[in-house]
Amino acid sequence: MPIRLECLSHTPLQGYFDPAPDVLNEVERVQAAARARVLAYDPELVVVFAPDHYNGFFYDLMPPFCIGAAADSIGDYKSLAGPLPVPGALARDMAQSVLAADIDVALSWRMQVDHGAAQALEVLTGGLDRFPVIPVFINSVAPPMATLRRARLLGEAIGRFLARTGKRVLVVGSGGISHEPPVPLLAGASDEVAERLIAGRNPTPEGRAARQARTLAAAKAFTAGDSGLHPLNPEWDLAFMEKMASELLAVDGMTNDAITRDGGRSAHEIRAWVAAFGALSAYGPYRATNDFYRPIPEWIAGFGAMHAAPVAAA
Numbered sequence: 001m002p003i004r005l006e007c008l009s010h011t012p013l014q015g016y017f018d019p020a021p022d023v024l025n026e027v028e029r030v031q032a033a034a035r036a037r038v039l040a041y042d043p044e045l046v047v048v049f050a051p052d053h054y055n056g057f058f059y060d061l062m063p064p065f066c067i068g069a070a071a072d073s074i075g076d077y078k079s080l081a082g083p084l085p086v087p088g089a090l091a092r093d094m095a096q097s098v099l100a101a102d103i104d105v106a107l108s109w110r111m112q113v114d115h116g117a118a119q120a121l122e123v124l125t126g127g128l129d130r131f132p133v134i135p136v137f138i139n140s141v142a143p144p145m146a147t148l149r150r151a152r153l154l155g156e157a158i159g160r161f162l163a164r165t166g167k168r169v170l171v172v173g174s175g176g177i178s179h180e181p182p183v184p185l186l187a188g189a190s191d192e193v194a195e196r197l198i199a200g201r202n203p204t205p206e207g208r209a210a211r212q213a214r215t216l217a218a219a220k221a222f223t224a225g226d227s228g229l230h231p232l233n234p235e236w237d238l239a240f241m242e243k244m245a246s247e248l249l250a251v252d253g254m255t256n257d258a259i260t261r262d263g264g265r266s267a268h269e270i271r272a273w274v275a276a277f278g279a280l281s282a283y284g285p286y287r288a289t290n291d292f293y294r295p296i297p298e299w300i301a302g303f304g305a306m307h308a309a310p311v312a313a314a
């Protein structure tokens with residue numbers, strides 16, 4: 001019952017507004033190395049923990065966590081669009097098993113995922129449909145959110161289920177670390193923005209283009225130092241990565257308010273990493289490697305990458 005883990009930041013701005021060539025080349029090298037590891041491992045099942053950015057989940061019904069038993073990628077920015085090859089019965093059994101472990105999780109038979117899941121799959125596998133995949137949504141932008149501890153326990157419960165399948169599993173965490181792209185908040189929003197956050201599914205192409213243009217403009221202003229967005233926080237990011245490597249339980253002491261304060265509103269995407277490491281931890285002691293970290297303002301991202309495996313498999 002082997003397991004491997006890959007966690008990495010995502011950004012839809014890659015390809016729109018890139019950092020200096022030496023930085024971009026280094027990121028591409030790190031991404032290619034991760035992909036080579038995954039392809040050599042040849043997983044029988046990928047579980048991708050990912051946030052959503054008001055593309056598939058809205059305030060008309062916002063669960064803290066949701067397992068996808070069938071899913072499509074919407075293809076925002078340059079991310080791939082199309083169906084994910086989800087083993088539906090296995091995903092349903094996963095949800096059942098998580099619920100039996102006292103962790104409340106939603107189940108969707110028609111989930112929409114965005115760049116949060118799609119970019120990780122493309123980077124790590126070369127497409128959306130290379131391996132059977134179960135997407136697990138973790139609310140990371142729409143308060144109120146579950147605790148970080150709960151993301152760890154969700155991951156652990158999923159890990160125990162995965163171990164029982166006997167499959168060669170890859171768990172992926174996509175997001176973070178410190179960053180605050182211009183994703184609106186419902187509190188204080190105009191009626192028009194509120195409507196988009198509550199019921200904004202399947203926007204017009206113009207609506208989508210306007211949103212993507214806003215993100216790009218924000219990245220340019222942020223890089224120029226001319227922006228009210230929360231600054232990247234490399235110290236906090238590296239401390240978080242260190243926790244993932246050697247002190248996972250320490251996340252239980254991180255409050256949601258502290259995450260917003262120290263890392264910015266979208267830093268809550270670290271939940272995806274925490275859940276992935278939680279799943280790995282269910283297999284016993286593990287060894288993690290910090291593959292990359294750099295604050296990349298062009299991408300509005302404290303950009304990190306790690307991989308890990310059980311000690312016994314190393």
Ligand SMILES: O=C(O)CCc1cccc(O)c1O
Pocket residue numbers: 010011012013053175176179181182183211215266299300301
């Ligand atoms: O348009 C959006 O939804 C925000 C896009 C976005 C930008 C920078 C870093 C991210 O992690 C991210 O998701």
Ligand SMILES: [Fe+2]
Pocket residue numbers: 010051053116175176266269
């Ligand atoms: Fe994101």
